[in-house]
Amino acid sequence: MKFTLSWLKTHLTTDADLPTILKGLTNIGLEVEGVENPAEKLAPFRIAKVLTADPHPQADKLQVLTVDAGDGALQVVCGAPNARAGLVGVFGTEGAVVPVNGMVLKKTAIRGVESNGMMCSFRELELGEDHDGIIELTADAPVGQVYAVWAGLDDPVIDVSITPNRQDCMGVRGIARDLAAAGLGTLNPIIVPEIIGVGVGPDIRIEDADGCPAFFARTVKGVKNGASPEWMAKRLKAIGQKPISTLVDITNYIMIDLGRPLHVYDLATLKGPLTARRGKPGEEVLALNGKTYTVDETMTVIADDEAVHDIGGIMGGEHSGATECTTDVLIECAYFTPERIAVTGQKLALTSDARGRFERGVDPAFLDDGLSIATYLVTELCGGTPSEATRAGTPPVADKIVTYEPSQCFALAGVDVAEDEQRQILESLGFGVEGNDATFSYEDGMPVTTPANWTVKVPSWRRDVDGWPDLVEEVVRIVGLDQVPSTPLPRAPGVAKATATSEQLVERRVRRTAAARGLAEAINWSFISEKEAAAVGGGEWTLANPISEELKVMRPSLLPGLLSAARRNMDRGAASVRLFELGRRYFTGKERATASFVLAGEKVARGWQTGKAQPFTAYDAKAEVIALLAAAGAPVANLQSFGEASAAYHPGQSGTLRLGPKTVLAEFGLLHPSLAKQFGLTGPVVAGEIFLDAIPAKRASGFMRAPYAPPALQPVKRDFAFVVDEAVEADALVRAVRNADKKAIVDARLFDVFAGPGVDEGSKSLAVEVTLQPGEKSFSQEELDAISASIVKAAEKLGGTLRA
Structure with missing residues (x-):
């Protein structure tokens, strides 16, 4: 989330300097990822006037200029077609670094003529894409002054990392609210204009209330679209947003300013009512990024009678987007459920600024106000006559009340914050606080304290707050996370008791034994793809909202992760791979502790003593399995060997070790060739899995183990x-x-x-x-x-x- 310091101050009245604001952001839990001031890299570039412009004696397309940048006339060779005497532009002095390519300017000869610096274009200074000529400033621009200062570019850009639970801080106003609550200024009131509509609103409908519970819209007719005003374009460009047109830029500006995504349709392209519905199999939409996406019935789209015009809450369609020819528009302000947005975005592998906000959850109570603000900006900057608003559906706004006692702050966080300060913090963050403060009285001459008991109403923009611990977190972070004391845990006198469980001790022994036998430990994701899960028998736990399709199934085996790791190692030239992992396999209703390993490549390298390289065999896998079972405390001497390993292994070159016919402790052997091929491995690959949870626990005798007494007689x-x-x-x-x-x-x-x-x-x-x-x-x-x-x-x- 990027914003400029001046943009922040449109919402926050403050005298705090930049370092204080940056420290305040970090203290309240909004991590500052970086700060960049464009004026710093543009400091060597000054306003200059071209005194003379003569043809270059050796090149038809070059001119020899005499330039005054405040220190006297300098000779400069320039190839810009608009260079001429009297032009006022931006001049880079000797030693300046050109932002676009990092080139250091120095005195040089160009076609035999000395040149001292460079007259610059907007692109060369990373201030735009215009590279057809050098920058032309007004005639009254002060010659010799630093261009960035004169142009108002001395405005630091702050980049803040917003965690997924802080949807309210996906707009500049939310960040300003937090800073005001922390005492770094006063939050300016938000002005919502009153829109008087003329005529009925647009025909909008909802057929998918699960994906889009509320859809508000208004038309504005007679608009004139063009370039955005300088103040808006400047703010958008400062944070890396490319200005497109006034209509489009208004929606982007409101999204970043207030955290409320909107969309503008060219009304002339719509046929019939605009409906929020589920997609139909085979439907396609050409999105604004120039790519075509195929939607399905699990996705919410905005469509008319003829086509899909919007992947709901993520990206609009190119066909109905506003252009320079647009005269009538429909402004959409809708609420899309975060779960539907997440699933759609992952299926389509489509990301956008709107998705990032809807996926976290935008304020469902801000639809009317958001639509009014957008309508005001459209009519103010583009003209036109607005209609009445049409409201389809109902925003999911329900009062959420949390019972809270101020004493819980110290009990949970160890930070003692006065009751009145806690109330002030919560109210400044938008929470409604009602109830009684603590009271003191005397009964029968003895002091009696009645603790405070509050009911706190959670604001609509804080869907992440569910209970009183969340309120404690709000209070503590505003007070400052640096105020949480470092208090050591109490330590009882005497010898400390062991804290590791028997299962943890078993895993430690297995891990140490595997490492001692030359195996390297790997730690892989617990999630794998459906294809990988199917290769080892199929997974039983499928995530409803996976990070990606490659991490969709909870692993039923540790082998896919180890085999992928083995392939990566061998692709990088490893001749011998010996990997093991301790983790969990996941099945319906249970998790199974497992130790697995993979041996691939050469067991013994080829050399003048050994001749050909020796591959791993199933017996190598069996030896590892037995050693690890012994380390885990399994009764190795009583194990029975069976040949029925799973389908992941090669028939006839694999087996299982069991206690009786039903209790399988491990399986091992040569990997099935088809499985090895699927993971990109060639040559013999052996593996094994030890099911640690199947190993019977030793009975606790309550007595110390007898000392080792070797037999007196030879065997x-x-x-x-x-x-x-x-x-x-x-x-x-x-x-x-x-x-x-x-x-x-x-x-x-x-x-x-x-x-x-x-x-x-x-x-x-x-x-x-x-x-x-x-x-x-x-x-x-x-x-x-x-x-x-x-x-x-x-x-x-x-x-x-x-x-x-």
Whole structure:
């Protein structure tokens, strides 16, 4: 939101200087993004008079001028067609920097003739687009004076960042109101002219009350459109708005001045009544920005019997816009619901100053006054006869009352503000305050305090205020956010208690383990596009009002964000990508804590020792999954391996780890080629997801963990080879062996798979290393034989026989 200091002072009577105003804006929560004074960059440019103008001896299109800029005559070479003796213009002295291109002026020779500076055009000074000739000033312009000072350009432009909740500050008047409430001046009364209409108003209608609850309009006939008056054009140009014509500039001026967007139609282009309705599939409108947009039934448009003329509240159509030939106009002043504006703007990817205001919510009670002010300016600057106003619909103006106790200010914000000062602040911001102040009395000789109890009426332009905490915020920010004391929280004596939850502790361990294993942490948005969500099974949470179509669905998986990050890294030359992320996946009614990772590119780089580069495999993903599950406290030794991973993974090269057939703790494997291709990744890509919320919590025993006591005796290892049907999973055999004697067997692992000579067709040999741990004494031969027999018996239940 940009405005000039002089523009602000049309609403605020103040003696405060610029630094004081800037500090005041920041203190009340309106962050100043920047300040620019055009006079500073134009300081070296002075008013000068051309004394003589002679042809250049070496160039037909150049002239040699003698220029007086107050310090005597200087010779200047100029190519402007309007340069002539007696002309008064703007001269850039040696050392001046030309604003439009940053060129530093210096003494030079042009076609053999010395030139000392430059006579300037409006475009070169960034004061307009005119570049057909040099600036021509009035003959009485004071030669030698700084041009910016004489032209009144010494007017700082202030750029303020307005947060989405402060719709009232999307106009200069709202900012002036805040500054007046902060004690930096007096808010000038707003003058609403009385318009006496002649004849009936235009035929306007509403068919979409949800998108446009109120539509007010008036016609003005017999106008003469042309260039805006200098005062209006000057203000608009100062803040970066290009003056177009008086009719158009009036609407832009009121929008910036009062925060009220309007639109002007050329009445001659309208056929039949003007109606606020929903768009129809396939309807198109050529907007004022020169682009054609296709609307649909979710959007509010303004249309007549033949065509759509306006994307309601965002941008008007080129066909019905005011031109220099316009003689009769219809002035629209409507209220559009913020939600409809937001959805329409996002679907069309169309932004405008009007959208930015309607999307926040303009004052619904300012329709009549806004229409009257616009009508007055049109008739005052363009002439014409106004009609009566037509009012379709009802603005959504409802009294909002908040119960408030002044003591709540200190209770919530820690700032002690006197009751009378709080009342004055709220009333100066437009709030209506009624009720009793605090009273003191004595009962039975004891002092009794009755706290103040106010009812506060919220002004129509503050739709962001809902409850008493909002009123506290208003009081505190006007007093000054710098007045909020820095008060440390009370600290109880003794050793501080742990504040992290068990879930947070698990995530910390997983994060540290992943980092220690060489993975880099990524933090991605929780929102993804519908296409990305569909690639990993589809999302169940779709946002009704997303920031963009690319951030529309709450992610059902962390993989899309990690895969996009992996692609960006590999596009920038990364040979090996190892990324992980801890976050939430979102499903109907629940969020699931998840740790995911992606491994892409080269696991081992190619070199003279390794030969070809080695890619990642599904076993690399499984190793990461097991390590992270162990860090999370999962019973890794009891996990069962299954092959049914989700459709995001490659069939046959992926799997899941479970506790029993139903409790899935993780899935891992080679990414499905189609998914990798969708995210622009080539070559093998492996990934894994650990479902942290599925890991069973450890029971709290209430006792300290026993100290680690290593066994006194060496473990015993025995190898067994079993011939089983080729359909038997190795994991099932290993678990059966491990459970054959839970007291003696502490570990079992597969170390060989063989199929070939000596093994029947349709069978395979699985070799398992079993680790036995003796307790108080070494195993006897009889005990070892008994354990071996139990192992063989467990294998036989799976159809396995001891290989000879």
